[in-house]
Amino acid sequence: MRAGRTRxxxxxxxxxxxxxxxxxATAQFGLAYLPITDQAYDQLGALERMGCTPARxxxxxxxxxxxxxxxxxRARGDRRxxxxxxxxxxxxxxxxxxxxxxxxxxxxxxxxxxxxxxxxTFLPMWDNVRPKAQGTPTAVGIVHxxxxxxxxxxxxxxxxxxxxxxxxxxxxxxxxAQGFRHSNTVVDFSEAYVNARAGIVTFSLGREQEAxxxxxIESIVLSANGPPIDRxxxxxxxxxxxxxxxxxxxxxxxxxxxxxxxxxxxxPQDYYRFLYGHAITWRPDRMVEATLxxxxxxxxxxxxxxxxxxxxxxxxxxxxxxxxxxxxxxxDNLSTFVGLRLRxxxxxxxxxxxxxxxxxxxxxxxxxxDQLAWTLGVSTPIPLPVPxxxxxSYQRIDTYTYEAQFYNQVWQHYGVPIGSQLGPDxxxxxxxxxxxxxxxxxxxAGAGYWRRGFFRITDRPGRNVVGAGQPPFPNSTxxxxxxxxxxxxxxxxxxxxxxxxxxxxxxxDIKNANNLxxxxxxxxxxxxxxxxxxxxx
Numbered sequence: 436m437r438a439g440r441t442r443x444x445x446x447x448x449x450x451x452x453x454x455x456x457x458x459x460a461t462a463q464f465g466l467a468y469l470p471i472t473d474q475a476y477d478q479l480g481a482l483e484r485m486g487c488t489p490a491r492x493x494x495x496x497x498x499x500x501x502x503x504x505x506x507x508x509r510a511r512g513d514r515r516x517x518x519x520x521x522x523x524x525x526x527x528x529x530x531x532x533x534x535x536x537x538x539x540x541x542x543x544x545x546x547x548x549x550x551x552x553x554x555x556t557f558l559p560m561w562d563n564v565r566p567k568a569q570g571t572p573t574a575v576g577i578v579h580x581x582x583x584x585x586x587x588x589x590x591x592x593x594x595x596x597x598x599x600x601x602x603x604x605x606x607x608x609x610x611x612a613q614g615f616r617h618s619n620t621v622v623d624f625s626e627a628y629v630n631a632r633a634g635i636v637t638f639s640l641g642r643e644q645e646a647x648x649x650x651x652i653e654s655i656v657l658s659a660n661g662p663p664i665d666r667x668x669x670x671x672x673x674x675x676x677x678x679x680x681x682x683x684x685x686x687x688x689x690x691x692x693x694x695x696x697x698x699x700x701x702x703p704q705d706y707y708r709f710l711y712g713h714a715i716t717w718r719p720d721r722m723v724e725a726t727l728x729x730x731x732x733x734x735x736x737x738x739x740x741x742x743x744x745x746x747x748x749x750x751x752x753x754x755x756x757x758x759x760x761x762x763x764x765x766x767d768n769l770s771t772f773v774g775l776r777l778r779x780x781x782x783x784x785x786x787x788x789x790x791x792x793x794x795x796x797x798x799x800x801x802x803x804x805d806q807l808a809w810t811l812g813v814s815t816p817i818p819l820p821v822p823x824x825x826x827x828s829y830q831r832i833d834t835y836t837y838e839a840q841f842y843n844q845v846w847q848h849y850g851v852p853i854g855s856q857l858g859p860d861x862x863x864x865x866x867x868x869x870x871x872x873x874x875x876x877x878x879x880a881g882a883g884y885w886r887r888g889f890f891r892i893t894d895r896p897g898r899n900v901v902g903a904g905q906p907p908f909p910n911s912t913x914x915x916x917x918x919x920x921x922x923x924x925x926x927x928x929x930x931x932x933x934x935x936x937x938x939x940x941x942x943x944d945i946k947n948a949n950n951l952x953x954x955x956x957x958x959x960x961x962x963x964x965x966x967x968x969x970x971x972x
Contacts, residue, residue, distance in 0.1 A: 488513075543581065550960065706734040
């Protein structure tokens, strides 16, 4: 009876949300964030690769809808931007008179996901190769209900709540909730926030995914591969400058003698973990973009914010060494990152560097390795009758990058990398191309070569980098050889906001799976996602 009543209440809430939702299926109020998995990110990225520099929205995702609209306005008069991709985006994000009316808007989305695997699963890439029984279930249903409020054309306040239910959350790294009534069903909020704007500054409080630098949900700095973060964010935009700062609560890690090799007699030890980050981007013109920022992962025995790190104007290295702080600075895991994008003609060059730790003194270098991650990439349009672009990249994550002696200091969130999907001790060469046909059809394909040692982001106890010297890359031993893989992928998308359809194929010919001596074995995954969206997002 209780389960039945719960379903009735949920159905009633969704029904009220839809009944209260006037207007057409537009992309929400201007101050709202566009969900980071929305197909518009693929279209905007393709516009950039085609040489449409005005379509570059931001170094930080998710994008505000109003920022997307501003980018499309800039791109309207640029001949490099014209074509089917721009027309589809301009039609979807056109601001109408109805959009300017404040009030409540509701919507819903239903997705049917089908997955079939051969041999086992190798996704997500930071985890081990595993049997099919531990991979994504064959059939999964996902239902979203979204309710939002906006004050209309003023774009001063927006409130968004997006609840979802997933029939089986196995192997979904974005889930953070426990199974509903001890089942595999997950019920949670993917987004829940309030945004308020004053001039060029926007404040955001609540739950949302964050991805800084990189592309899509992936980044070596701060990615959206895992669950959304409950955070306070502040951002600003001017013609040539853009900045963002966040203060977020991650999770609680419990260290024990068995898992973490603790010597203390006090067992277990609870650590509450907080993420701080700030970054600034400079664009002297649309041909150059440079980003500099810092992150800090702070863990302590008390569930309270460290207000020293809340100040976005003081470098974290200065804060860490402030003598007035009473907490143990040894638990402060600091990092720095830089990013550079250059657009000489139609070609886009990009480079990103994440510095977890770096040794300046040559004597230190013999004892402690550098902990770096970096990406180099180039993209260019291909002169064909339809929009086609090519992208080539290399990403390397050093052996000890993201690692720490104790797991509460490791660069992870619910066991998922906060940074690169590769995790530590891995690299990836990748080439991909995509083409847009008939305005709403996107075809993409890629190939790559992936290597990784035997370190994993989920390894416990953690790894003490002091005394590690200069390990091989990727790390290996006679009994733990490097895992290598030739990879391929392909996808077809029907880019319709109301009725999107995606077919994906991922292939990996893996040798020495899980760093155990073994011949090359072909793993394959085919996935179909069929969605119906009613006034969503």
